[in-house]
Amino acid sequence: MEIRDAVALTTGGASGLGLTAARWIVAASGRVVLLDLPGSDGAAACEELGSGARFSPGDVTSEEDVRAALDPAA
């Protein structure tokens, strides 16, 4: 799969499997939007990941929150 310059939306991206996936994507020169709960460590995760990552606080079960996360992804 070609990751370079791709933008991925990673749900639950502030920790665990989601954060690990985000690290791999950024390491492969892709970019990520981390969608995770507002109280999560999403902002800190983005700091670690650098300029290729953005945090979009929200609940993946909310259509409005997912739409809001897709904006920066676009």
Ligand SMILES: NC(=O)c1ccc[n+]([C@@H]2O[C@H](COP(=O)([O-])OP(=O)(O)OC[C@H]3O[C@@H](n4cnc5c(N)ncnc54)[C@H](O)[C@@H]3O)[C@@H](O)[C@H]2O)c1
């Ligand atoms: N099938 C398997 O072999 C396997 C193995 C490991 C984990 N899992 C599953 O994968 C999932 C993730 O596991 P993990 O270890 O990364 O867990 P984790 O708790 O480390 O990470 C989950 C992340 O999802 C976020 N989150 C929870 N509810 C959310 C919501 N409604 N909207 C947005 N974000 C939300 C949390 O804030 C957290 O950052 C779990 O459901 C786990 O059971 C499956």
